[in-house]
Amino acid sequence: MALRAEHEIYRRRFSRNLGVGVVLGAFVLLSFLLTVEKVTHGDPMHAIQGKGAVNPDGTPIVPQPLVKDSN
Amino acid sequence: MTDIRSSGEMVGQGIAEPGFSDFVQLLKPRVMSLVVFTALAGMIAAPVHLPPVAFFTAILFIALGAGASGALNMWWDADIDALMKRTARRPIPAGMIAPGEALGFGMALSVGSVIMLWLATNWVAAALLAFTIFFYVVVYSMGLKRLTPQNIVIGGAAGAFPPMVGWAAMTGSVSLEAFLMFALIFMWTPPHFWALALFMKEDYSNAGVPMLTVTHGRKSTRRHILVYTVLMVPVSLALAFTPVGGPVYLTAAVVMNAGFVWGAWRIVMRDEGMAEADRYKVEKKVFSFSLLYLFVLFGAILVEAGLHSFGYGAL
Structure with a gap:
């Protein structure tokens, strides 16, 4: 048996701190997952530069020839 | 003056150390379960689909928005809750949570829920959720409840919004x-x-x-x-x-x-x-x-x- 029994006030405080910690962790995870989902599926945010680049509708981007400066 | 009893209860302010479950009680979990159910029906019945995380985020923050309005309602009604058998054991009249703490908790959760619903879905759903919270707290709790016997008739609109918010979250319209x-x-x-x-x-x-x-x-x-x-x-x-x-x-x-x-x-x-x-x-x-x-x-x-x-x- 412990020399001093833990007071209820510490148990309640611990439950609150643990709860807040879990909720904040879950919120960070949810925000991360939502961001990943928005970037990959939800919004048409495809890269439009570089090799294999596509338009937002999925059609490939045809590279345009560079126009030389007449000067 | 504030003193602390051997039980941990703070004499004077009459507030004890609140646990996590006291804050959960502040959200009216039974009302939240009804909100989740009706909002879910509105979302699933809608003719469009949302990606799974956005769907989950939407239903979560519709529920938390409803919970936030419950916390604000408990903050405002703490005086009459203490007089009624059915509500006397709620966290504020029971002395577990200070009224100011409930107000801050409810306001922060209200704003957070509306913003998160907006980010996850669209502004129409977020605006409807914000209006639902406003209607329940300001129009019903602060206005109608103590003024008119028609309080339930008009105030009932607050509880009726969740399927509409769910539908708007999916379709962006009503x-x-x-x-x-x-x-x-x-x-x-x-x-x-x-x-x-x-x-x-x-x-x-x-x-x-x-x-x-x-x-x-x-x-x-x-x-x-x-x-x-x-x-x-x-x-x-x-x-x-x-x-x-x-x-x-x-x-x-x-x-x-x-x-x-x-x-x-x-x-x-x-x-x-x-x-x-x-x-x-x-x-x-x-x-x-x-x-x-x-x-x-x-x-x-x-x-x-x-x-x-x-x-x-x-x-």
């Missing part, structure tokens, strides 16, 4: 189906709460809340229950003939409406002597049946949504 789901809960709320008020009569009169039972008498309340139940019937049946309805919903609506109207008729045929003799048996039954009514009808909407995805249903 349509006839969403409006009828709103109207169903709106019309259901008065008979549901008046049945409760009939057998919790001491509570409301002790707290000075002008419920219909207190201001117009119990006989008038019994008549009101029947009238509002009959008015609810066409609204609930109309949903069957929209794209979210179908034969399953229509069958459920006919059966459940018949049960509700029969219960309301039995209530109106009784007087106080009869009710007290059997300890408000019929009134309590109608109150329980009203909860089942809403569960079955929104459950039928979910079933119809499942059938529609397989190409069945729709009248």
Whole structure:
């Protein structure tokens, strides 16, 4: 048996701190997952530069020839 | 002056150290479960799909927005909650959470829920959620509840918004189906709460809340229950003939409406002597049946949504 029994006030405080910690962790995870989902599926945010680049509708981007400066 | 008792209770302010569960209680979890269910029905019945994380985020923050309005309601109503048996054990009157803490918690959660719903879905749903919180806290709790016996009738709109918010989260707009789901809960709320008020009569009169039972008498309340139940019937049946309805919903609506109207008729045929003799048996039954009514009808909407995805249903 412990020399001093833990007071209820510490148990309640611990439950609150643990709860807040879990909720904040879950919120960070949810925000991360939502961001990943928005970037990959939800919004048409495809890269439009570089090799294999596509338009937002999925059609490939045809590279345009560079126009030389007449000067 | 504040002193701390051996029990940990702070004498003077009368506030003890709140645990996590006290904050959960502040969100009215039972009301939240009904909000989740009806909002989920609105979301699943909608003719479009959301990616899974956005869907989960939407339902979570609609529920938390409703919980936040519950916390703000408890902050405002702490004085009358302490006078009513049914609410005296809520965290603020029980001395577990300080009123200011509940206010801060409710405000932060309200703003956070609206922003998160906006980020996850669209501004229409977020605006509707913000309006729902405003309506429940400012229009109902601060305005109507202590002023008029029609408090439940108009205030019922706050509880009716979740399926509309769910629908808007999916589609970005509000349509006839969403409006009828709103109207169903709106019309259901008065008979549901008046049945409760009939057998919790001491509570409301002790707290000075002008419920219909207190201001117009119990006989008038019994008549009101029947009238509002009959008015609810066409609204609930109309949903069957929209794209979210179908034969399953229509069958459920006919059966459940018949049960509700029969219960309301039995209530109106009784007087106080009869009710007290059997300890408000019929009134309590109608109150329980009203909860089942809403569960079955929104459950039928979910079933119809499942059938529609397989190409069945729709009248």
